[in-house]
Amino acid sequence: MPKPNDNQLQMIFEDMVIARTQAGRLWNLQRQGQIGTIAPIDGHEATIVGAVHALETESDWVLPQYREPLGLRRYGPEILDAFMLYNLGHPLGGHIPDPIKVVPSQISLAASIPHAVGLAWGMSLKNDPGAVLVFFGDGASSEGDFYEAGNLAGVLKAPVIFLCVNNQWAISTPTSLQTAADSFASKSSAFGIPGVQVDGNDPSLVFEAVSEARERAVNGKGPTLIESTVYRLGAHTTADDPTRYVPSEELSAAKKRDPLLSLQKELKKRNLWSDEKQNEVEKYALERMDEALEKAKNTPLQPSSVLDHCFETETLRLSKQRKYLLESLGGAHE
């Protein structure tokens, strides 16, 4: 199966650097009180970016959980723009515009897995080309939705790729308390579909595994479960203190396997990357984030939009509630 070529590998690394750099900025923005809770991407970049680069953005859908958005740059600048609105708590943060084939982050663990199966199933019923990739974590694999959706996908041979990002922690719960199975990939046997394990710190291997799964999907051979093993290098979210439960020696060891370090070393050795390039990309990443934040902050918001988009046509009840809201605001917010 295809490994990424040099050009693709450079683009993958560029996206990984951008994601890591922007994640650092996001953390600070949260600490400054400028944005809400975020889940850092640190340590997951190779898996997320490597996977996304193996897809066809024109035809393939991505259903992220909540740690992924910074790694989805390949699908267009609108992803970051929507993500910054989302981080501010603006309702348009949930609106990634057509025709971008990315759905908004999913907070309910594993809930988007059946959505992915339905979407893939619907695409095959309509003879639409492409596949669907859904991200979820090791913890989410314990939810019923994972089993129900995996089973249904197996029966329907839906063109879907289940990407389980095993970062070893579900907030504070280690994988040893999450499952007694040999691996998360082995759960595929219950669905009658292939399960593969990859080193999620190597984007080439993730790219390869996703390419192969995609190939199966679009050729009518059905779903694949991929377990991509990484290590969560940061906190679960900005609201979490991992020093309470992550053994420091384990974290130190994981930091030595930081996916950005090893790939940077390799690319530099092969003259595909340089310190200048690194600086240039980091600078771009921050400027781009500032731009997206500014844009988000300047996006107008009417208080009455709290009542919009519940139904296509407003019910009598909602109209009454809208009238009440506008009156209570003194009519200044029509």
Place this chain on the structure above:
Amino acid sequence: MSDKSSELSMLEAINETLHSEMARDERIVILGEDVGRNGGVFRATEGLIEKFGENRVVDTPISEAAIAGSSVGLAMAGLVPVAEIQFLGFSYQAMHQIAGQIARLRYRTQSRFEPQITIRAPFGGGVRTPELHSDSLEAQFANIPGLKIALPASASDAKGLLTSAIRDPDPVLFLEPLRGYRGIRDMVPDGEHIVPLGKANLVKEGTDVVIISWSYQVELCRRVADSFEKEGVSVAVLDLRTLVPLDTEAINEIVTKCGRAVVVQEAPETGGFASEIIATINDECFWSLESPVVRISGFDVPYPVGMLETFYVPDEERIRAAVLKSIEKD
């Protein structure tokens, strides 16, 4: 609309509507447990797989969450899922997908994705089913913003409301009374027949007191109202047809006219939708009341086993007593 009509049971009306809607719109996909080869455990989907094929009529694994959850994805793909939950009591296994995902999809994506999804489910008591087959859970769903709830009380309305539900761009929970499937028969217009969601039906005119209800209980209320007619008491019956959207205007109008009201539901009393109706009367037309609104409901216990069922489900006798209580002079 056609001038002709035929006498059908509610089950036949539902089956006929599924046939005609699937023929009209090729985006419609039926999914659920035993809906294909078996034609549904009540035969509501009979004949569909033969006519429309197994790509459009799909027997799923026994996975309520995946039935509801994959409907989200089907809708995202541009299809129109009409899902069946075999009994409403098993919707608990799908609650996180119905409440947490389907009903929020439009809101959380600011209408990028339209959840044109219908979920059909039989519910309600009176036919001595095993556990969890008879529960009236409508109030639990009414508390979920973004979800519409339709509950027909006649075969004609079953056709008209199901047609509207399937065509509605928002998710609709369509609840079919077990007792009504074969127990309710009436004249159903041939051809296209649409009953809009959010328009209550004044089943019977009256001036002294109005009974407000929905689904199978409407039939009992109508019988009680007829019996009072002979005694010179004019009892109106309002069938809400849909709980969301709620026809507050129709409630206001008839309660204002009668000045007395009884609300009947089969579900447990506490937190039931009858309470919502009484609160609505309070908001809309409290000063037109001549006596307190009377509420009749099931008891605050889990739906009981067969031998106790008759002591649980409101019957004509209880509804009759409620009407007398409402009109009694002190």
